[in-house]
Amino acid sequence: MDETRPVPALQVAGVSHSFGRRKALDDVSLEVPQGRFVALLGPNGAGKTTLFSLVTRLYACRVGAVRIFGHDLSHAPSAALSELGVVFQNRTLDLDLTVRQNLAYHAALHGLAGRALTLRISELLALVGLAERGNDKVRTLSGGQARRVEIARALLHRPRLLLLDEATVGLDLASRRGIVALVRELVRETGLAVLWATHIFDEIEATDQVHVLHQGRIIAAGEAAALAAGSASLEAAFRALTEPDEDAAA
Amino acid sequence: MSGSPFAAPLRPLGARGYAICLSGIVWRELLRFVQQKERFLSALVRPLLWLFIFAAGFRSALGISIIPPYDTYVLYEVYVTPGLAVMIQLFNGMQSSLSMVYDREVGSMRVLLTSPFPRWWLLFSKLIAGVVVSLVQVYVFLAVAFLWGVEIPLYGYVLALPAFILSGFMLGAIGLVISSLVRQLENFASVMNFVIFPMFFASSALYPLWRVRDASEALYVACLINPFTHAVELARFALYGAFNPVACAVVAGTTLVFFALAVIAYDPGRGVMGLRGGPKGEAS
Numbered sequence: 415m416d417e418t419r420p421v422p423a424l425q426v427a428g429v430s431h432s433f434g435r436r437k438a439l440d441d442v443s444l445e446v447p448q449g450r451f452v453a454l455l456g457p458n459g460a461g462k463t464t465l466f467s468l469v470t471r472l473y474a475c476r477v478g479a480v481r482i483f484g485h486d487l488s489h490a491p492s493a494a495l496s497e498l499g500v501v502f503q504n505r506t507l508d509l510d511l512t513v514r515q516n517l518a519y520h521a522a523l524h525g526l527a528g529r530a531l532t533l534r535i536s537e538l539l540a541l542v543g544l545a546e547r548g549n550d551k552v553r554t555l556s557g558g559q560a561r562r563v564e565i566a567r568a569l570l571h572r573p574r575l576l577l578l579d580e581a582t583v584g585l586d587l588a589s590r591r592g593i594v595a596l597v598r599e600l601v602r603e604t605g606l607a608v609l610w611a612t613h614i615f616d617e618i619e620a621t622d623q624v625h626v627l628h629q630g631r632i633i634a635a636g637e638a639a640a641l642a643a644g645s646a647s648l649e650a651a652f653r654a655l656t657e658p659d660e661d662a663a664a
Numbered sequence: 665m666s667g668s669p670f671a672a673p674l675r676p677l678g679a680r681g682y683a684i685c686l687s688g689i690v691w692r693e694l695l696r697f698v699q700q701k702e703r704f705l706s707a708l709v710r711p712l713l714w715l716f717i718f719a720a721g722f723r724s725a726l727g728i729s730i731i732p733p734y735d736t737y738v739l740y741e742v743y744v745t746p747g748l749a750v751m752i753q754l755f756n757g758m759q760s761s762l763s764m765v766y767d768r769e770v771g772s773m774r775v776l777l778t779s780p781f782p783r784w785w786l787l788f789s790k791l792i793a794g795v796v797v798s799l800v801q802v803y804v805f806l807a808v809a810f811l812w813g814v815e816i817p818l819y820g821y822v823l824a825l826p827a828f829i830l831s832g833f834m835l836g837a838i839g840l841v842i843s844s845l846v847r848q849l850e851n852f853a854s855v856m857n858f859v860i861f862p863m864f865f866a867s868s869a870l871y872p873l874w875r876v877r878d879a880s881e882a883l884y885v886a887c888l889i890n891p892f893t894h895a896v897e898l899a900r901f902a903l904y905g906a907f908n909p910v911a912c913a914v915v916a917g918t919t920l921v922f923f924a925l926a927v928i929a930y931d932p933g934r935g936v937m938g939l940r941g942g943p944k945g946e947a948s
């Protein structure tokens with residue numbers, strides 16, 4: 415490995431995946447450097463969730479490789495998964511358990527318990543602005559609050575890489591902004607690396623690294639500002655890329 | 665190796681970590697169980713109904729023959745009690761397998777599988793969790809049966825504990841394998857029809873095997889092959905302080921085979937996750 419360049423937080427190299435005959439991912443490669451916010455932009459059905467399923471080792475990666483802080487997911491899954499926190503697209507909290515019970519369960523899945531954990535949970539709940547809600551059942555939380563709990567949960571074991579799959583889906587505008595701001599602050603303050611999958615152009619800032627996923631392929635990658643250059647907006651640039659009829663294709 | 669400015673993640677995957685992981689999974693299962701009072705009640709009502717009905721109506725079914733492990737003539741309700749206790753575990757095993765299917769659909773399976781512990785340990789922990797829940801049910805049932813007059817020697821309750829643990833484990837492992845085959849929740853009706861009922865009725869739970877043999881040789885063979893029979897006999901013998909080595913061997917062997925199958929089924933590279941695409945699986 416190159417000594418001068420730190421190992422990337424996430425490295426996806428030449429990954430393909432099929433469901434039966436349908437190819438959901440086709441030779442996808444991308445990198446999330448340490449401490450950076452990287453966006454994975456793609457419309458519904460582009461393959462974002464499929465990529466997350468591979469990176470979280472729900473399915474085996476048969477073609478290509480996934481490395482998390484240099485740990486190959488197929489060969490060193492335990493070390494790789496220890497570095498990884500995930501917020502899934504679907505809600506995955508136990509609604510009838512309290513916030514703290516949910517967090518404690520997840521911590522146990524990472525081998526964590528005891529007084530240090532109790533403190534860690536309090537610290538994270540404060541961080542996501544839910545210090546008062548620890549003993550409430552998840553059922554009583556709003557959508558945005560539940561998402562915050564999931565973010566806190568994903569950070570319990572101090573991962574250095576956080577994946578979020580459409581974290582703002584189904585939230586109202588204010589909660590959406592709050593979630594985006596929270597995650598960006600984490601990147602800035604704690605040096606967390608983030609892969610942010612979304613289909614919403616507004617959530618991407620000009621200086622973000624963006625990988626554009628369309629029908630299972632990465633069709634463009636680079637800084638958002640550079641991708642949008644020459645078009646009215648990132649969204650217009652995306653339309654130009656995905657609609658071959660207009661001969662603005664890059 | 666990494667040039668990161670902050671601490672590496674906590675990575676307590678030693679023996680203590682394994683134990684914490686296991687107890688966390690068991691604790692969640694118990695919490696959920698306590699919250700589902702109807703599930704607990706229906707789990708109890710089913711065998712108790714059998715017990716009460718049989719006690720009233722079928723007393724003479726056993727005739728006067730004395731079979732091991734009993735050393736005297738026993739009432740029919742005494743005979744069926746071990747079988748009904750293991751039936752509770754059968755339902756529980758299938759129900760927790762069902763909750764695996766549910767977990768797959770709602771995605772908490774995704775969360776479970778992001779744990780850095782090996783998959784076999786996560787499945788093992790899930791199984792233990794199911795066993796613990798089933799033991800609570802079994803002993804509450806035995807307590808009610810005791811009040812009803814089904815008196816088992818006190819040491820029997822203790823000696824049967826390992827038997828119930830093993831049978832709970834076996835039925836849970838069978839359930840896990842079934843959960844990997846069942847695609848959707850609605851299929852529980854077929855699990856009932858094709859797994860629970862045949863296993864229960866083609867066994868020694870309701871009738872001693874010699875009686876089954878009188879009725880039909882084929883059914884007798886089916887009962888002998890059925891691991892549920894052996895789970896029932898293991899428990900029945902243990903409740904009276906006796907050890908049934910054949911039953912123990914069959915139950916232990918079946919457990920191992922099905923646990924191995926479950927580990928394969930939940931391996932990301934093979935089995936259900938790899939082939940079906942895991943949660944939210946559409947036709948592939």
Ligand SMILES: Nc1ncnc2c1ncn2[C@@H]1O[C@H](COP(=O)(O)OP(=O)(O)O)[C@@H](O)[C@H]1O
Binds near residue numbers: 456462940945
């Ligand atoms: N379990 C599955 N079985 C079959 N096809 C699937 C499965 N999951 C996703 N797909 C298909 O793969 C493609 C990518 O889906 P997905 O990764 O969910 O996209 P996104 O998350 O970007 O909306 C879609 O065409 C979808 O229908």
Ligand SMILES: [Mg+2]
Binds near residue numbers: 462463579580
């Ligand atoms: Mg998706």
